[in-house]
Amino acid sequence: MMFFNKYAGEIAISLRVLLASVGGFVLANLSAIAIASVMKADKVDGITAGMMLSFIVYAIAILLVFSVKSIRRAALSILLPCVLLFVWLLAVEGVLSL
Amino acid sequence: MKPRFRQSMNWLHTWSGFIFAWLLYFIFITGSAGYFENEIDRWMQPERVVVQKPMDDADILAMGTRQLSQSADDASQWYISFPSSRDPYIGISWLQPADASKGTVRQWLDRHLHPDSGDIISARQTSGGETLYRLHYTLYYMPLQLGYILTSAAAMLMLIALISGVIIHKKIFLEFFTFRTGKGLRSWLDIHNIFSVLPLPFHLMITYSGLMLLMTVTMATVIDVTYGEGEQKHRQFYTAAQAEITTEQVISMSAAQLSPEAALTDAKARYASQPVSYVGILARGTENQQIEVWFASQRSIEFASMLSYREQDGQVVMSLSEGKAGAAARVYDVLEHLHEGLFADIYLRWLYFICGLLGAGMIATGAIMWLKKRLAKGQHSASCALRRLASINAGMILGIPVAIACYFASNRLLPFDMAFRAEWELHCLFIGLLLSIGLAVCSAAQSVWRNLCWLAAVMFGWLPLLNALTTEHNLLVSLIQADWLMLGFDLCMLVFSAAFVLLAIRLSKTTAATLSGDNVTRPL
Amino acid sequence: MLILMLCVQVFLGFYCLSLSLTRHYTQVFGATRRATPLRVRFYRFSGYSMLLIALFYSVSIWGLALGLVYGLGTATFTAAILALLLTYMPRRLTFGQHPD
Numbered sequence: 221m222m223f224f225n226k227y228a229g230e231i232a233i234s235l236r237v238l239l240a241s242v243g244g245f246v247l248a249n250l251s252a253i254a255i256a257s258v259m260k261a262d263k264v265d266g267i268t269a270g271m272m273l274s275f276i277v278y279a280i281a282i283l284l285v286f287s288v289k290s291i292r293r294a295a296l297s298i299l300l301p302c303v304l305l306f307v308w309l310l311a312v313e314g315v316l317s318l
Numbered sequence: 319m320k321p322r323f324r325q326s327m328n329w330l331h332t333w334s335g336f337i338f339a340w341l342l343y344f345i346f347i348t349g350s351a352g353y354f355e356n357e358i359d360r361w362m363q364p365e366r367v368v369v370q371k372p373m374d375d376a377d378i379l380a381m382g383t384r385q386l387s388q389s390a391d392d393a394s395q396w397y398i399s400f401p402s403s404r405d406p407y408i409g410i411s412w413l414q415p416a417d418a419s420k421g422t423v424r425q426w427l428d429r430h431l432h433p434d435s436g437d438i439i440s441a442r443q444t445s446g447g448e449t450l451y452r453l454h455y456t457l458y459y460m461p462l463q464l465g466y467i468l469t470s471a472a473a474m475l476m477l478i479a480l481i482s483g484v485i486i487h488k489k490i491f492l493e494f495f496t497f498r499t500g501k502g503l504r505s506w507l508d509i510h511n512i513f514s515v516l517p518l519p520f521h522l523m524i525t526y527s528g529l530m531l532l533m534t535v536t537m538a539t540v541i542d543v544t545y546g547e548g549e550q551k552h553r554q555f556y557t558a559a560q561a562e563i564t565t566e567q568v569i570s571m572s573a574a575q576l577s578p579e580a581a582l583t584d585a586k587a588r589y590a591s592q593p594v595s596y597v598g599i600l601a602r603g604t605e606n607q608q609i610e611v612w613f614a615s616q617r618s619i620e621f622a623s624m625l626s627y628r629e630q631d632g633q634v635v636m637s638l639s640e641g642k643a644g645a646a647a648r649v650y651d652v653l654e655h656l657h658e659g660l661f662a663d664i665y666l667r668w669l670y671f672i673c674g675l676l677g678a679g680m681i682a683t684g685a686i687m688w689l690k691k692r693l694a695k696g697q698h699s700a701s702c703a704l705r706r707l708a709s710i711n712a713g714m715i716l717g718i719p720v721a722i723a724c725y726f727a728s729n730r731l732l733p734f735d736m737a738f739r740a741e742w743e744l745h746c747l748f749i750g751l752l753l754s755i756g757l758a759v760c761s762a763a764q765s766v767w768r769n770l771c772w773l774a775a776v777m778f779g780w781l782p783l784l785n786a787l788t789t790e791h792n793l794l795v796s797l798i799q800a801d802w803l804m805l806g807f808d809l810c811m812l813v814f815s816a817a818f819v820l821l822a823i824r825l826s827k828t829t830a831a832t833l834s835g836d837n838v839t840r841p842l
Numbered sequence: 843m844l845i846l847m848l849c850v851q852v853f854l855g856f857y858c859l860s861l862s863l864t865r866h867y868t869q870v871f872g873a874t875r876r877a878t879p880l881r882v883r884f885y886r887f888s889g890y891s892m893l894l895i896a897l898f899y900s901v902s903i904w905g906l907a908l909g910l911v912y913g914l915g916t917a918t919f920t921a922a923i924l925a926l927l928l929t930y931m932p933r934r935l936t937f938g939q940h941p942d
Binding site for chain 1: 326330474477478526529530533534537539543544555558559561643644645646647649
């Protein structure tokens with residue numbers, strides 16, 4: 221436990237960086253797929269729109285992770301939408317498969 | 319706004335800006351140079367012959383097809399380019415088929431023709447402006463995919479730095495025009511703000527569209543999941559996403575009459591006011607032979623518009639493309655055109671270039687402030703590594719312009735028929751960068767910036783001289799021959815050189831002031 | 843010529859806006875002078891309206907897409923010039939005005 225106490229600040233920062241870069245990327249991908257599957261009328265165009273908007277999702281996710289107070293809330297605000305989107309895509313849309 | 323929120327955004331701004339600062343600086347400088355791709359090409363191939371007197375389009379077409387049928391009869395695609403103000407030459411290009419017996423590989427080749435004789439001009443091999451601008455996303459010494467991903471990561475961090483920068487900048491309107499000189503860090507912050515806030519629309523556009531242009535690489539998973547995996551599927555997706563709306567009509571021309579000449583005449587009759595930029599002959603010698611006539615587009619942010627002619631059931635069908643089919647694809651198109659700026663006339667082109675340089679300045683001043691803050695914290699105990707980092711930073715910031723000057727100089731100095739000449743020009747660029755970093759590390763801390771400024775001034779200043787010594791082009795000849803591209807390039811190099819001289823003199827003054835007791839480092 | 847017109851419009855717009863800020867007003871007219879609240883409002887109003895006029899002007903000439911590009915590009919360029927002028931030769935910017 222000594223280690224964790226001594227480097228608490230560094231660990232918290234590293235976790236946030238990890239959460240922002242990896243978690244944000246996953247969320248961006250999932251939301252792009254979600255947008256693509258909502259815009260069924262023109263599939264290819266939907267995918268294009270999804271990919272274009274995914275960068276905005278990514279940027280917002282990163283800003284969010286670094287702006288909320290506790291790291292637990294930061295984790296929740298990334299992971300929860302990820303899980304929800306994943307389940308929705310898996311169950312309702314049937315786009316993803318395990 | 320809560321102070322804690324601003325503090326965390328400040329942290330984010332500092333680090334997201336700093337991590338890839340050098341890479342972003344490199345991207346901004348080479349990308350800005352890319353806006354003058356054609357002009358750089360002209361300088362790097364001085365053998366090209368400028369079309370001085372107006373020529374008839376039909377004559378140019380005839381000249382091009384004659385030369386193409388001599389040197390590229392087996393090619394399936396031909397293009398003939400017509401002189402324009404940015405490219406005042408006659409050019410031909412063709413898709414060379416792969417042929418094991420001749421040892422040729424499938425690739426596009428292009429040559430320029432002499433306007434009087436119609437012969438191919440033998441010009442030096444060069445990487446030219448195209449490779450220079452491609453550097454800003456391929457990064458050269460690495461696999462293409464890795465270059466794309468690194469560039470995108472840098473662009474993403476840049477986007478974050480921009481947004482968080484706007485959030486933490488308390489007085490964005492109040493300090494819109496503010497630059498206070500001689501106040502140490504405060505002045506650096508002022509100039510950093512000016513470099514970022516004034517061209518903010520440009521910065522946001524260029525960063526976001528840059529991310530978007532590489533999205534099929536970085537967001538490949540999305541295509542995998544929604545469209546299908548594998549290279550073939552991805553290519554299919556790309557074609558489908560680029561689908562255009564075309565209107566087709568049967569025109570009163572008999573199929574037997576259809577020839578490049580007839581197509582050109584017909585197209586010119588339809589768009590009399592617009593200059594023709596290319597004529598293409600596709601799927602040559604097959605049933606589906608197709609002739610394209612491209613017009614330089616004006617008053618819109620598209621680069622060009624195209625009419626295409628082909629034969630169908632004994633009739634000639636003309637089709638006109640009217641933009642991308644999908645709504646998202648149209649937005650993509652607009653952003654792509656905005657990023658590339660191919661539509662820009664000379665005024666807008668310079669604005670693009672200046673905005674790009676302001677972006678580079680923003681990154682440079684940001685990096686300088688990062689170092690200054692940390693160096694100032696422990697005035698005497700600043701670690702050796704930090705000092706080393708500061709000199710490398712100087713070497714990077716001024717070394718990249720020096721490197722580009724080396725690239726231009728190598729074009730004149732390398733032997734004319736050297737093997738891998740084009741590749742060696744690029745090696746020279748990176749050697750130049752390494753040497754400047756070396757110089758920076760070896761210089762004393764007070765004189766790093768001054769030394770590098772003098773180096774850059776010399777490197778840019780002797781380019782026109784080198785041009786005059788090694789080719790028959792010099793400032794006077796270019797002026798007399800009205801060779802504006804050559805003249806403009808040489809003059810620009812002199813202007814850059816003069817700017818570096820001024821900077822160096824200014825820096826010597828401030829260093830003298832610093833040594834005589836005034837301990838605040840002043841920018842400008 | 844069209845571009846020059848645009849530059850002048852944008853410059854005037856930014857010039858008025860900068861005068862509406864105390865810091866730049868004193869730079870131009872001297873450290874002891876302060877603009878009356880009425881003048882500040884006048885500068886601000888005329889600055890913003892000049893910029894709006896410039897925007898309409900460029901859109902009417904070059905069309906929506908290209909007009910915006912011209913407008914924003916010119917704004918960046920002229921604002922940078924104005925910032926330099928305010929720093930290095932602010933007294934030149936009086937243009938014979940007498941603020942009293």
